[in-house]
Amino acid sequence: MTKLTDTAERPGGEDLIGKISLPGVFALDGSSEAMWVDVIHRMEEVYSELLRNETDLERKNAELEEAQTFISSVVASVSDILIACGSDGVIRKVNPAFLTLVGLEEATVIGTRIFDYVVETDRKEAERLMSAGQEGRVLEGDLHFRAAAGREECLAMRCAALFDGRRRRFGAVLTGRPISELRQAYQALHQAHLDLQRAQRKLIEQEKMASLGRLVAGVAHELNNPISFVYANIYTLDRYRKNLVSYLNAVHEGAGDDQIAELRKRLKIDAILADIAPLLEGTIEGADRVSDIVKNLRRLSFSETAERRPVDLDRVLRNSAHLATRAKNSRASLTIDSDPDLFIDAHEGQIHQVVVNLIDNALDAVANRADGKVHLSARRRGKAVELVVSDNGPGIAEAEMSKVFEPFFTTKDVGEGTGLGLWISFTIVQDYDGEITVNNNADGGAEFHVILPLSS
Template identity: 40%
Template sequence: MSKDRAPSPLPTVPMDGVDESTWMDVIQKMDEVYTRLIDDEVELEKKNTELEQSQQFIVSVLTSMSDVLVVCDERGLIEQANAALCELVGRREERLRGSSLADLLADEASVQAARDAMDRSDAPRDGQGIELNLLGRDGQAVPVDASCTTRVGPSGRRVGTVWVGRPMAELKRAYHEMRAAHEALKRTQQQLLHSEKMASLGQLVAGVAHELNNPISFVLGNVHALRKYSDRLQTYMAALHAHEPEAVLQQMRQKLRIEHLLADLPSLIEGTLEGAQRTADIVQGLKRFSAMDTEAHAPVVLAEVIERAIHWVRKGRGAAMAVHWQPGPTVTVMGSAGQLQQVMMNLLQNAFDALGQVPQPAVRVAMAVHGDRVVVTVRDNGPGIPPEHLLRIFDPFFTTKPVGKGTGLGLSISYGIVEQHGGRLSARNADGGGAEFVLDLPRMA
């Protein structure tokens, strides 16, 4: 900002001992001082504009805050309050200024707690949390989770306190919303886990049908034989009850082969029981795998889980697959047997799927113990994993299989299961070719 400056008048009456050059120096100095004053005035106006903008910014922030805010001096008198507090207590800020913070509190316990917080000389600089009851606009107590922070002046001396709080009702509502969202997420995750498990189970149907067919056929054949034996025994017993002559009974024994029947009965009954038990074991294993897993963990013999997974996956493949399994020492881990079996089945199925065009497909499964960790590796002799896929292989819904052949969830869910068990699941290309998945789990002491 500039202003017109009037010319400096020259003295009309000469003074003794003062020449014209001296007057010129004086006028020049006056011009410099006047110019400096003008520059200072412009800078002052600029500072005032910036100060007004800063003040408007602070006011807008305080007005938009949903939390209540109160600024008090060292005596506990209110210097400033935001719109949220005014709305909560039903008073205008002009009426609040100069009043005591205690006038806003609903009970003596809150008043005493506020005084203790303001009188503390060792109050933490990041604030201290206090639960207070504010007197609401309807005269009812409003629980508030407040924080009291010391306010320090330019000289470093304590000049008051700043109170920031949020009504408990809002906190409880936010907590319940967060908890509901968490529960919904857990249910969705469990549903995805079960859906992927059922998808894996569907791939095993053909093998399971063949597995069940053998013992059921065996039991059915034995039952037919037992039925024939039962008819013969009934005929012979009817003759006994009719008191037929011994010669007739002897002839019937030979014709009905009663001695052979009696000798064959134990093996028939034992074979039938064995077939029925085998069928029950298969059904129980399928029920255990397809059931929704609970979150409870128990000691699990890892080698047994791996052997069951190998058994079921091989049964579900149309073509024979060579699986080289090196169990290693007996190791126990803490976890869910069903979930760990699902992980192993996913790894094996992915390995088998990668061997479609390999002349002599083979999968190697090995287990080793390294200190308090147990490491299981699943390696195939296929083409390996493309480098651009390595970083995405555990992403949800990522799959390189044709549409309808894979959901893209198997490895992602397996990764999450392993993390829940305190372990790590990684993938890499083996040095000798093929892909290798490494499952690392904590070992039970």
């Protein structure tokens, strides 16, 4: 602003003075002219101050408008419903999502109470939510709203207190999200899950029954053979007994030598006497086989309650290999290569069983080969041991790879295989948190890998 202090320097020609020139009204002497100039000067100051304030205000107003447009567009684009109301529940502001929900215009809604839109049975809950007060505390709950077209919509609500500039609570803000659809989807999912569980249980049950059926059939088949020859032997023994009784009766009744000799020949007494021992042996063997089968069956339940102890894997490998080759009378060459000091916390019998099963199978696989080879290796793999049993037999067909661990899967002739060996091995290994897998090796033979955790 131009400073006008010295009027003497700016005689009558000054703009402002010229504008307010009052010729002939007052006779302006030097001092009153100075006064006027001062007044005019002040007015000019006030005027420009006003101008400045006005631009300032206009700028602030523009900023405010911009902020408001921004907030409004944010509120409008929120897909959740938003209701701001006073402590009495009177609605001050809502967003378009709420208007869409209730199917009403904003003007109709403002000034009504939130309780007008909540179903009667949820009124208490609405009041509870509205009581959200303590600073920062947000209350949550579900409310059923009377939605457009007579529908009812359930919303998951969150309610926070509204504060004025002096931190005094004057109302509440509620936000809500429709959950009817979500809940329906959840219920459908839950139902599907239940159905699936039921179907699965049924399947497992069916599988159990089928498995049991196969087990019974397998056992019956296994038992059939020894039992039938025990029976046959006993019938023969009974026949022998009758001959012996006839013969002894004749002897006791004092028959003549010729008669006795004739009887001895006709009743085949010598052959009978020679046959009794092997017959009894065979019968005992049959009974032993029955007993073995029962023992094996018992093992199937695996109720090992005793404590596990560190088992020397190398010793188990050597023992099992020795027993298995002896039992099978195998010509195959069997090699063992194991790292030292491999101990597993286990029941030795179970580890033995797994190893014997694998060696047995490998020996069976190479039984028809003149150059049959079975190789066992045990290697430390961090905190576990990897046992590999590999052979140079025919290997396992791709289609059968996944089946070999199933109970009763066998490609062996009746009486030679039960199809339980690998299944039992699988169960045992699983029990020890281990893993058993199979693949064919470079020679085309099968290669079983067993991973077991080492003793800590």
